[in-house]
Amino acid sequence: MAQHRKQGKDSSAMEGCWCNCYFVFLLGFFIGICMVVAIRSSNNKGEAKPKISIDTLFVQKQVSRNLGVAKQLKLKAKNVQGSELARRMRILCWVMTAKHTHKTKALTVKRTWGRHCDKLLFFSETEDPEVPTIKIDKVQPGRSGLWTKVVGAYKYVQKHHRDEYDWVLRADDDSYAIIEGIREMLLPYNPEKPGFFGYRFLPFAPAGFFSGGGGIVLSKAALDRVVTMAFDGKHKDCPTVAFSDSADDVKIAQCLYAVGIVPDDTRDFRGRTRMHCYDVDLNVKPDAVETMNPWYRQNQWWPVKGGLDCCAENGFTWHYVIPLRMYMIQYLAYSVQVENVVFFSKAAQSGISITSATHQ
The missing domain is CATH 3.90.550.50 (Spore Coat Polysaccharide Biosynthesis Protein SpsA; Chain A)
Structure with a gap:
């Protein structure tokens, strides 16, 4: 019986080891792709960028598991942090x-x-x-x-x-x-x-x-x-x-x-600024300061500027x-998840052509 338990533990350990190795392999694989693209781009300045076609379905199969784990860990961390802050x-x-x-x-x-x-x-x-x-x-x-x-x-x-x-x-x-x-x-x-x-x-x-x-x-x-x-x-x-x-x-x-x-x-x-006396759109538009009510503009305690850098990234x-916009902000603040598109966004910025293919 003891020998059987030991074998079970060894088997679990081996499975964990293989999972770690698999993850490291995938990580190395994608790092290698990025390095190849970077080297070829630097060696072919002035030439047309080579287009590397990546099958989105293939990529999704390879990385979806890791993305899913990462999202779960991030969500758990946010929940733990939020609960701790709420208690404090x-x-x-x-x-x-x-x-x-x-x-x-x-x-x-x-x-x-x-x-x-x-x-x-x-x-x-x-x-x-x-x-x-x-x-x-x-x-x-x-x-x-x-x-x-x-x-x-x-x-x-x-x-x-x-x-x-x-x-x-x-x-x-x-x-x-x-x-x-x-x-x-x-x-x-x-x-x-x-x-x-x-x-x-x-x-x-x-x-x-x-x-x-x-x-x-x-x-x-x-x-x-x-x-x-x-x-x-x-x-x-x-x-x-x-x-x-x-x-x-x-x-x-x-x-x-x-x-x-x-x-x-x-x-x-x-x-x-993190707290604001106007709606989001009146703060973030580039000409926000010029179009402000004159009283508002003249009586600011702190300097104010418009555009996307007007406000803190953790403004609150x-x-x-208006009610409709409240629902919109609620959706954007609490429901939108960007992790799913990070890889594809980076790929597009690197000149990699993203295609979609149908696998039988």
Whole structure:
């Protein structure tokens, strides 16, 4: 019996060895092809590039197994990393909505990026069980009621859900957020210390203010401090809800500054923005800066540029995003996989002709 077990172990070891050898052989085979192409190209400068025809079905048979394993490993790694980050930092998202956009914008947020929040709440001037929304009382109609909604929402979150979050994201129902990107940015920060993040403008407050629609992130400590030390007339420099104009993002900045909380830098290491107060297309087009609203252009806290290098590769909030585009971004951000076409893209760049043949 012991001898039989030993033979089984030896057989498994041999199978593993053969798998490793097979993988090394395939790897060497493709490296060899690339080297031959490179040498022939360098030795025939000025001459027409030789076309090497590769049968896609043959290639797929040879590499699909390795691609499949690589994709599974990558997916597992992302899931493990995402789970670990989620355990380390819980993000509660609250979304400001209105009665006339419950069935369109609010439900779209719920069906797309809102699913990635650890807790998702919607605040409105009316209750709606389908979304569902939490009603804020005494909200004046239109934009004049925004500050009342903001104060009411923050107080509700801090009172009823304080033990369920480390960070709080405030967004509008036409905002789009990639929660995993927020977690990545917040890795160096401690939620037990005041933190205040967003897309920054110059005027109206000592160190500027953050766009509400572009998303505002507060640490647990920051929310505790502003609710208990600033709201409801607790600090003279924090406007009460009696000042009911529409500049709620300016007011929250003033209240945070009043209790000693200053804004943090949300850009990446190259100075590119990660949070945005406009939709994706208005940022990435080459003439974005020239076509911006003059106020927007003149009141930037940080330099802004257009084109594909406008924004960080791990950007995570945008504003003025219509429902249809939310679904599109959700698909592109979470469903599209590029691993399947990497080899063929590289081959095309090298002048290799990719053909498709039918094998019997």
